[in-house]
Amino acid sequence: MISSPPAAPRTVLVVGGSLLGACTAWALRRRGHRVQLLDPGGHGSGSGGGGSRAALGVLMGQVFHRSSGRGWRLRQRSLTLWQDWIRELEGRGRRVPHRAGLLLLAADAAEEGRLRGLALERQARGFRLELWEPQRLGDLEPSLPAGARVGLFSPLDGQLDPAAAISAFLADGLAAGVEACADRAVGLEPLTSGGWRVRRAAGDPLEADWVVVTGGIDALPLLEPLGFHQPLEPVLGQALELELPTERPVPDHGPAAAPWPGVVAWRGCNLIPRPDLPGGRRLWLGATLEPGIRPDPAQLEALRHLHGDAPAWLARARVLRQWQGIRPRPVGRPAPLLELLAPGLLLATGHYRNGVLLAPASAEWVVEQVEQA
Numbered sequence: 445m446i447s448s449p450p451a452a453p454r455t456v457l458v459v460g461g462s463l464l465g466a467c468t469a470w471a472l473r474r475r476g477h478r479v480q481l482l483d484p485g486g487h488g489s490g491s492g493g494g495g496s497r498a499a500l501g502v503l504m505g506q507v508f509h510r511s512s513g514r515g516w517r518l519r520q521r522s523l524t525l526w527q528d529w530i531r532e533l534e535g536r537g538r539r540v541p542h543r544a545g546l547l548l549l550a551a552d553a554a555e556e557g558r559l560r561g562l563a564l565e566r567q568a569r570g571f572r573l574e575l576w577e578p579q580r581l582g583d584l585e586p587s588l589p590a591g592a593r594v595g596l597f598s599p600l601d602g603q604l605d606p607a608a609a610i611s612a613f614l615a616d617g618l619a620a621g622v623e624a625c626a627d628r629a630v631g632l633e634p635l636t637s638g639g640w641r642v643r644r645a646a647g648d649p650l651e652a653d654w655v656v657v658t659g660g661i662d663a664l665p666l667l668e669p670l671g672f673h674q675p676l677e678p679v680l681g682q683a684l685e686l687e688l689p690t691e692r693p694v695p696d697h698g699p700a701a702a703p704w705p706g707v708v709a710w711r712g713c714n715l716i717p718r719p720d721l722p723g724g725r726r727l728w729l730g731a732t733l734e735p736g737i738r739p740d741p742a743q744l745e746a747l748r749h750l751h752g753d754a755p756a757w758l759a760r761a762r763v764l765r766q767w768q769g770i771r772p773r774p775v776g777r778p779a780p781l782l783e784l785l786a787p788g789l790l791l792a793t794g795h796y797r798n799g800v801l802l803a804p805a806s807a808e809w810v811v812e813q814v815e816q817a
């Protein structure tokens with residue numbers, strides 16, 4: 445964890461200006477470093493088929509299946525940092541729509557046993573997790589998939605709008621002095637005096653004490669000539685924005701229906717209420733996992749109907765928008781890849797399904813590397 449200001453501000457060039465790059469550039473500038481941010485899409489448009497703007501923004505940290513190790517620590521730290529950094533950004537008028545709460549549903553006996561065990565274990569350690577039994581699940585409106593056996597409710601997990609988060613980090617970073625260049629990095633060379641030279645597709649080369657490579661699979665060709673071969677494979681994700689039918693479904697029982705407490709996760713599908721979007725009845729739905737980069741219409745159809753478990757209201761919902769993006773998955777290595785490749789050269793990528801969740805902890809790791817050297 446970073447506390448005192450850095451002794452010596454450094455020059456840092458961040459390659460890739462989508463969520464990881466924008467968040468990292470912001471965090472470095474906030475510590476007083478001179479930061480240049482390079483992305484061909486200019487201010488982080490994610491033009492390289494990037495995942496950040498396709499992401500649903502679900503923050504699934506507390507319900508992670510493990511309770512120790514690097515993955516757990518990064519998740520815990522990121523949840524804390526998201527709370528602090530959203531507060532800081534919003535304090536300066538940079539809005540990041542977000543909502544706390546996540547309800548993870550069990551669809552079969554094995555999953556029910558796992559969630560019951562997880563709840564007991566986490567509650568014994570002081571975490572705020574609740575088990576919701578079928579009667580309470582039945583009181584929710586709109587209705588949940590009929591086969592839900594139990595729900596694990598986590599008030600500290602939730603969801604944020606990834607595109608708004610990128611815009612907020614960029615706008616705040618630029619106002620604080622981050623220099624953004626709309627260009628592609630095409631080559632990296634170590635300088636004999638220390639530091640790195642970064643060749644660009646269009647502009648003159650840039651030099652910096654440190655280079656941080658975010659940018660996912662598209663940025664790997666930069667590293668290969670230097671002998672760094674990173675095992676990343678593309679995994680496609682598809683998503684939908686739906687408008688819910690206007691008639692209110694009648695709950696099966698109970699005096700008064702309660703709204704969903706946040707994101708609902710069912711058999712790997714995430715259902716995200718977006719009452720903040722126009723009309724107040726929108727829902728994001730996503731999470732298909734498909735190897736490669738071509739979307740499969742059959743997978744999208746299965747998602748649309750929750751693999752056959754969709755309640756009637758969901759089947760009637762109108763599709764307003766459909767999109768897809770690429771997740772970079774490390775092969776044979778745990779996600780994410782946070783590595784010091786050479787003196788002054790950092791890699792922060794391969795976040796696979798949790799790049800939004802893990803962006804702040806990854807950015808903090810970069811700051812620590814730069815300041816501890």
Ligand SMILES: Cc1cc2nc3c(=O)[nH]c(=O)nc-3n(C[C@H](O)[C@H](O)[C@H](O)COP(=O)(O)OP(=O)(O)OC[C@H]3O[C@@H](n4cnc5c(N)ncnc54)[C@H](O)[C@@H]3O)c2cc1C
Nearest residue numbers: 460462464490494495496501502629659681769799800801
């Ligand atoms: C459908 C979908 C849903 C998802 N849902 C979630 C979710 O709910 N929660 C969650 O935590 N995560 C989610 N993810 C994962 C998350 O989106 C990714 O892990 C994360 O966005 C990766 O961010 P990034 O900044 O590393 O990469 P990207 O967003 O892929 O951006 C890479 C950037 O690098 C730039 N770039 C590449 N090469 C170069 C170069 N040579 N020079 C300069 N710039 C370069 C590109 O132009 C691009 O802007 C989802 C992903 C998808 C596809």
